Amino acid sequence: MLLKVPQWHSSLLTDYERLAIFKLAIEKYAKGIVYDLGTGSGILAMIAAKKAEKVYALELDSFTYEYAKENIERNGFKNILLYEADAEFFDYKEKADLIIAELLDTALITEPQVRVLNTINKKKVLKEDGKIIPEKAISTVQLVNSSLSYIHYDEEDKEKELSNEIIYEEVNFYKVNPLKVSYKFKLSGEYGENLGLKLRTYTILSEEFVSGPLRMLNPPLVIPLNVDGSDVKVKLSYKRGGDLDSIKVKVF
Ligand SMILES: C[S@@+](CC[C@H](N)C(=O)[O-])C[C@H]1O[C@@H](n2cnc3c(N)ncnc32)[C@H](O)[C@@H]1O
Known part of the structure; x- marks a missing residue:
């Protein structure tokens, strides 16, 4: 082409x-x-x-x-x-x-994927046996050493991992989904300075085709917590289809 x-x-x-x-x-x-x-x-x-x-x-x-x-x-x-x-x-x-x-971006934050597919579901645009590509997005969180003091994409996925990666949300695009979301995590792992949360989004295009984060498809997003330590309790909120400024973190 x-x-x-x-x-x-x-x-x-x-x-x-x-x-x-x-x-x-x-x-x-x-x-x-x-x-x-x-x-x-x-x-x-x-x-x-x-x-x-x-x-x-x-x-x-x-x-x-x-x-x-x-x-x-x-x-x-x-x-x-x-x-x-x-x-x-x-x-x-x-x-x-x-x-x-x-219309994807990591954790569905900066692109209107959820807003647009909510319209599709509310207006029942899909035939009964119709398909949506992608059908789902699964996001995970992990404690890392943040190399920067502001929210950033880690395209190379190179920032040091300190804890296990855990799944915190699964968004099914065949449903109407909320735009504002809030999660509480308790993460523990190796001691690190400048702790950050790394969010990764896995794209389920269909049951056979699944993609992990890529350079131009949901690259890993790092949210610095501005604390040192080996375990944290965090509340994370953001608006899907908002922008990075909608991300709020509170460390307990
Ligand atoms: C991530 S790009 C994907 C482009 C193309 N589908 C591809 O895969 O290469 C998203 C595109 O959606 C457009 N877009 C964003 N919001 C939109 C909306 N609400 N309605 C229609 N297009 C939109 C953007 O301008 C951009 O061109």
Whole structure:
């Protein structure tokens, strides 16, 4: 495929593991009517369009939308209907066999995945046997040595691990999920200075296709606690579809 994209979409497209796992899942499940929510370059819509009857591709950002338009035309896809639209408020006229939503970020904090899929569930956009890719996101927490004193992504996953990694949430995208969440953890492990919480999100695209954190798919997020020690009790809250400023931690 020939693709012209803005800079950060180029990073998305060169994370080949991310692209490969979405391609495998989409090729397995695309049929009939498909919606690609947050189409970006249009790449996932074009993969789906080879198997589906019709693909609705929605993109919020007008600049990115123009690139998607050019890519879809240039590659000759006649069965993709592209809209410059907010997927949260779109008028979904047809029921879907498949919904693709790559509006992901670690712990679902900075992207509107939950807000958009809540709309899909409330409006019952999916056919009874329809599928959503991804279907679930599982997040974990671990105590680490934070190398920085502010919230940051640890793309290389290199900050020193001090405790076991524990699962603290499982978000099922076939359900309406809350936007504001709050969790209490008791974590213990090796002694460390500048303790931090490392959040990792695992993406369950479908039962066969699962991805761990990747450079451009839910990279590990580190939240510094600004304390030293070997065990902590913490309350963590954030808003899904908010931004990193919505993250609040309280150490007891
Ligand atoms: C993580 S990128 C994924 C792009 C593409 N689907 C891919 O996998 O390469 C998310 C895209 O969704 C768009 N987006 C974000 N919020 C949206 C919304 N509420 N409705 C439609 N598009 C949205 C962004 O502008 C961005 O292009």
